[in-house]
Amino acid sequence: MGFEPPQRLVRALGEMYGDGTAADWLDRLPALTERAVGAAGPDLAVERVAAPGGRSALVLLVRRADGTPAALKIAPPPAEPERERAALAHWNGWGAVKPLEPDAELSGSGALLLERLHHEVSLRSLPEAKALLEAAGTLRRLWVEPPAGHPFETVAERTGRQAGAMRAAAEADPALAPLVEAALAARTELVAASPELLLLHGNFRQSKVLAGERAPWLTVGPEPLVGERAYDLARLVRDRAEDLVASPGGGATARRRVKKLAESLEVDQARLHGWTLFRAVESGTRALTEGRRQMGEVNLEFAGWL
Structure with a gap:
């Protein structure tokens, strides 16, 4: 073939x-x-x-x-x-x-x-405000009880593995240490008392939501795990971060987005803030390690705004 x-x-x-x-x-x-x-x-x-x-x-x-x-x-x-x-x-x-x-x-x-699905049409084709609204509605549908005897790891397990790589990145580049330390401290506090164990997408963002026939928008490409909604929503907060970094007032927009998404999906704002920080720093350090410097710097700048 x-x-x-x-x-x-x-x-x-x-x-x-x-x-x-x-x-x-x-x-x-x-x-x-x-x-x-x-x-x-x-x-x-x-x-x-x-x-x-x-x-x-x-x-x-x-x-x-x-x-x-x-x-x-x-x-x-x-x-x-x-x-x-x-x-x-x-x-x-x-x-x-x-x-x-x-x-x-x-x-x-x-x-x-x-x-x-229509793989060429994702939520990123919509204006940002409309895209975030549709994304939030789609993500809400995915948050259900996991099946009995499920094979999925927990948020604590996944982020625990990621924490080791983040520490290694900070050791290799001490300039990363303040952000990494803040992100790891946030994680420690968050996993100490997780409020729920729901099935999560794990990598939800606008480009993972495609146009369909059966429904207007359907998500694809999960990296499923179980845990709290705030962890899942944190990746959506960072969507189109490259646009925010390139625009004036990006930091204020990012912080407003945390507040707006937390309120619209009834998620604790402080927990969403903490997971957004952790996930942005984790993505940034991983991108730098993989040689994707521009993406790494965008994610770390976004994290610095929080």
């Missing part, structure tokens, strides 16, 4: 997993794709690769034997596609893209067969 993965995906995998791991998975991708297409059902027709696509997986636009358009997503093991499958199955289309295949057919393959 001949195709070229989008260069955006190739670059992103190299940044996230290292050139060796990325190259190995990309070398195996044609075989993985052929196997996934066969497992997804008889007479599945591949139309084309979705481009520019995302940063974590290959998405093929396909059509099922009955003519139904669909999307076949193939992700490397570090992306934990089985946890994504479990979350999407639990939401079952409520606020999120709906899985189409029985779990047994593609389970363990790193592939998911999903309803097809």
